[in-house]
Amino acid sequence: MSNRKRPLQNCDLNSSSNPPEKTSKAEPAPRKTSRKTDLQKECIARGLFKTGTKSDLIARLELVDKARKDKYANAKKAPFSKEDTVKCPIGAKVPPSKSRARSGNYPGEKILKRGPTGPPVYDEMGFELYYDKVACSRRGRPGCRTMNFKQYGEFLARERRESDGKTQILGMGKDNVSGSASMAWNDRVSRDLGILYHEVDIEDFEEWHRRGFKAEDGEFKVGNISEEERERLHRLTIGSAFRK
Numbered sequence: 001m002s003n004r005k006r007p008l009q010n011c012d013l014n015s016s017s018n019p020p021e022k023t024s025k026a027e028p029a030p031r032k033t034s035r036k037t038d039l040q041k042e043c044i045a046r047g048l049f050k051t052g053t054k055s056d057l058i059a060r061l062e063l064v065d066k067a068r069k070d071k072y073a074n075a076k077k078a079p080f081s082k083e084d085t086v087k088c089p090i091g092a093k094v095p096p097s098k099s100r101a102r103s104g105n106y107p108g109e110k111i112l113k114r115g116p117t118g119p120p121v122y123d124e125m126g127f128e129l130y131y132d133k134v135a136c137s138r139r140g141r142p143g144c145r146t147m148n149f150k151q152y153g154e155f156l157a158r159e160r161r162e163s164d165g166k167t168q169i170l171g172m173g174k175d176n177v178s179g180s181a182s183m184a185w186n187d188r189v190s191r192d193l194g195i196l197y198h199e200v201d202i203e204d205f206e207e208w209h210r211r212g213f214k215a216e217d218g219e220f221k222v223g224n225i226s227e228e229e230r231e232r233l234h235r236l237t238i239g240s241a242f243r244k
Contacts, residue, residue, distance in 0.1 A: 031058045072207070074194030081191070086232060091196040092126030096235075108134050108242065125235055127198070127243040134242045162202040169205045170215045181220040183233040188215070198240035 031039060039057040040050040048060055080090060088095060107129055111121040116131040123129055166185060167177060189208045190197040218224050225233075 031061065071195055071199070072193060075211075076194075078194035079192045080194065082187075082229070082232075085187075085191060089125050089127070089197065089236060090190060090194060092122075093120075093128050094122050094126040096126045097124045108137075108239070112138075123239050123243065127240075129239075129242050130244045137242070165202050166205050169209045170220065172215070172220065178222050180222055180225050180230050180233065183237050184220050184225055184229075187233055187236065188219075189213075196243075197236050198243050 036054045036057065039054060039061065042061060043050045043057055046061070046064060048064065050057070052060070074090070086096075107121050107123045111118070111129050111131050111134050114121060116135075121129045163177065163182075166182075167173065170185060172181075185205075186197055186200040189195075189200050189204050192208055192213050193204060193211075195204060
């Protein structure tokens with residue numbers, strides 16, 4: 001078994017057996033010396049607005065840089081083992097519940113009853129729920145916008161592009177992708193980078209790859225994922241869109 005998958009307490013963070021760090025590169029030129037057109041191109045490439053003055057563009061990019069740095073602040077403690085995350089998923093506020101919620105006592109129902117200013121509500125995995133996300137999932141809620149046909153098509157196209165990008169990074173064929181495999185991918189990236197499972201996106205897969213992590217042969221094949229592991233991943237995924 002790879003050293004990257006050992007529990008944290010068994011890993012020597014200074015050992016050469018740990019995942020290789022990203023190769024040091026020359027520092028990029030300060031953005032203050034960059035042309036406005038170059039800053040606009042960088043904004044577009046990162047999905048940001050390209051409008052505003054040069055100072056606006058720099059501030060926008062630096063804000064995203066800081067958010068990204070903060071996101072991976074926990075990576076120095078990674079990798080986390082599956083055993084660690086079973087006891088306490090990364091980012092969970094309270095310990096996971098060992099039992100399923102009964103009818104009428106679901107976390108989503110609780111938070112709607114308590115309202116946006118009520119006490120916090122946690123799901124079965126210990127994550128705090130976001131009232132607005134839960135409320136907007138219910139049809140007819142005032143202030144909630146739904147996607148039109150064009151927006152939904154763009155959403156599906158983006159999902160396909162991201163899925164293709166992930167399979168390429170992991171070195172897997174598109175035919176080998178299953179629901180369990182997709183959940184296992186996100187879980188692996190979450191544990192290796194020390195980030196929340198429900199916040200993993202294609203950029204995190206790219207960061208995972210840049211840091212030298214690699215998937216083991218057959219790691220994400222359905223036959224190699226135990227029933228117990230599938231249950232854990234299912235609980236980690238269900239309702240994740242409503243978490244803070």
